[in-house]
Amino acid sequence: MKSMPATTTCLLLASAAALNGCDKGAPPGAPKSPATATAKPGTATGGGDASAAEVARAARGALTCPARSSLPPRAATAPADDALGVRPGMTYEEAMAAVLCTNPMLVATPERARGFQMKTFGQTIRQGFNARYAEARVEKSGKQIVQEMQREATARSLNTLREDLQPGEQRWFVATMGVPGQERAISVGRVERYPAEQSPTVEAARDALVRKYGAPTDERRASPSQLPTLRWAHDPAGRPVTAGSPLFSRCVSHPDPDIGVHLTPECGLVVEALLQPQKTNPDLVDRLKLTIVDQGGGYRAIAATELALSQGDAQRRAREVQQSAKTGKTPSL
Numbered sequence: 001m002k003s004m005p006a007t008t009t010c011l012l013l014a015s016a017a018a019l020n021g022c023d024k025g026a027p028p029g030a031p032k033s034p035a036t037a038t039a040k041p042g043t044a045t046g047g048g049d050a051s052a053a054e055v056a057r058a059a060r061g062a063l064t065c066p067a068r069s070s071l072p073p074r075a076a077t078a079p080a081d082d083a084l085g086v087r088p089g090m091t092y093e094e095a096m097a098a099v100l101c102t103n104p105m106l107v108a109t110p111e112r113a114r115g116f117q118m119k120t121f122g123q124t125i126r127q128g129f130n131a132r133y134a135e136a137r138v139e140k141s142g143k144q145i146v147q148e149m150q151r152e153a154t155a156r157s158l159n160t161l162r163e164d165l166q167p168g169e170q171r172w173f174v175a176t177m178g179v180p181g182q183e184r185a186i187s188v189g190r191v192e193r194y195p196a197e198q199s200p201t202v203e204a205a206r207d208a209l210v211r212k213y214g215a216p217t218d219e220r221r222a223s224p225s226q227l228p229t230l231r232w233a234h235d236p237a238g239r240p241v242t243a244g245s246p247l248f249s250r251c252v253s254h255p256d257p258d259i260g261v262h263l264t265p266e267c268g269l270v271v272e273a274l275l276q277p278q279k280t281n282p283d284l285v286d287r288l289k290l291t292i293v294d295q296g297g298g299y300r301a302i303a304a305t306e307l308a309l310s311q312g313d314a315q316r317r318a319r320e321v322q323q324s325a326k327t328g329k330t331p332s333l
Contacts, residue, residue, distance in 0.1 A: 053134070055107070055134040056134035065101035067097035069098065070091065071090055074087075079214065079234050079238055079240075079271075080212055080213045081292060081294075082188070083292055085102075086098045086102075086185075088188060088269075088293070088297065089185060090185045092178075092183040092184070095129075095188070096174070103170065105134055106133060106134070107133075107134045109131075111130045111173065116302055119309070123309050125177070125178070126183045127175065127176060128173065128176050130171065132169070168193065168194070171191045173189035173257035174189070175298075178305055179312075186293070186301055187294070189289075189291040191256075191288070192287060193287040194285060194286065196278070200284070201283055202277060202284070205275050205288060210230075216232055217234075217241055218230070219231070222277070227275065227276055227277070231270070232271040233247070233248070235247060237268070251266070251267035251268075251270055252270065253270040253271075254272060255289045261291075261293055267296055268294065268296050273288065276288075
């Protein structure tokens with residue numbers, strides 16, 4: 001299956017029924033965490049060659065594991081809402097630390113192809129980040145750089161498959177929302193590709209998901225036209241949304257984190273998982289794709305953030321008018 005680029009077409013459905021977000025990435029000047037890479041994703045600044053492990057250590061900074069969270073423990077009756085401990089509701093910094101603590105080779109960067117269409121009134125909001133395995137840094141001559149760019153351009157023109165996730169690696173995508181400095185996670189996405197010799201069976205992976213998230217509210221088994229997909233949908237009160245419910249076709253997400261986040265105010269937590277099989281053996285899993293979205297919470301977070309920014313902008317304009325009344329120059333007529 002061809003890897004999809006981490007870009008999508010944004011659907012501007014800012015209605016009372018649904019709101020879809022597509023990541024555009026952190027705007028220029030967005031705050032950076034000490035654990036955030038400052039160069040190309042998976043690389044670190046500095047001169048000379050460096051191994052992937054050295055790049056990771058430099059990019060992660062003074063990271064302390066295990067990561068801490070200010071979120072209260074999940075209620076015993078509440079649906080499972082985390083991926084390896086990373087949960088919607090965590091602050092931007094907490095979510096990033098929790099992701100990075102899952103593997104010492106992960107580095108994080110502001111997501112440059114994901115973001116929600118909203119009015120920010122000139123403010124910088126950290127709308128999410130991604131994390132992936134560090135890559136070794138190799139110094140290249142100008143000629144080598146030009147040749148590499150030419151090869152990449154040729155590959156794009158020929159629509160050549162380019163695998164960006166190697167066996168044994170994983171990628172994370174976390175979307176966040178809130179006023180500047182107070183952003184919290186509203187969705188968590190993860191893709192893990194298994195080494196061929198460690199690939200779980202489709203049934204074993206399915207059973208592990210059911211043990212973690214409970215009985216799925218919707219499941220589609222493998223077929224010639226369908227990959228194994230599972231969904232756990234809930235309303236805002238945490239009740240399962242099963243077949244026959246008016247929300248069944250509304251409380252849906254997408255298991256591929258590369259796809260834009262879908263938010264619906266009538267829904268609560270929605271978890272989606274896809275088991276992508278090996279090309280040579282459909283009974284074995286090549287990679288797991290998983291997304292966790294607090295749909296209603298995310299929708300309300302966007303509305304609250306936009307309202308707060310609007311009010312702040314109105315206060316700014318009012319202060320400027322007051323100041324002008326005191327010190328402004330009278331027009332010469």
